[in-house]
Amino acid sequence: MITIEGRTGLKFVLYSSGYNTNIYLVVKGQITDKGITVPESAEKIQDRFYRWIHGGEYIQDAFRDWTPYQREFLQTGYTEQEWNQLFGGD
Numbered sequence: 001m002i003t004i005e006g007r008t009g010l011k012f013v014l015y016s017s018g019y020n021t022n023i024y025l026v027v028k029g030q031i032t033d034k035g036i037t038v039p040e041s042a043e044k045i046q047d048r049f050y051r052w053i054h055g056g057e058y059i060q061d062a063f064r065d066w067t068p069y070q071r072e073f074l075q076t077g078y079t080e081q082e083w084n085q086l087f088g089g090d
Helices: 042-053 068-076 080-087
Strands: 002-005 011-016 023-028 033-038
Touching: 002 042, 011 042, 023 042, 033 068, 068 080
Parallel strands: none
Antiparallel strands: 002 011, 011 023, 023 033
């Protein structure tokens, strides 16, 4: 388990599924925790976070192959379903 703090102050915890490189990325909420699964190793995600937070890369460059919803999750903590509920679909 690895904890990372994002640019907006959200805290993320990376959980490995144990037998493959899929990582469950959880944002630690005030009331509940919620997450998304990304098919990457914890090391690669940590590198991306470092480049985004400390290296000055734009999120769309550091997380180039992630979907816009996955990148939004990193910035706001909203999952795709929550985003669609709040603001409507694409």
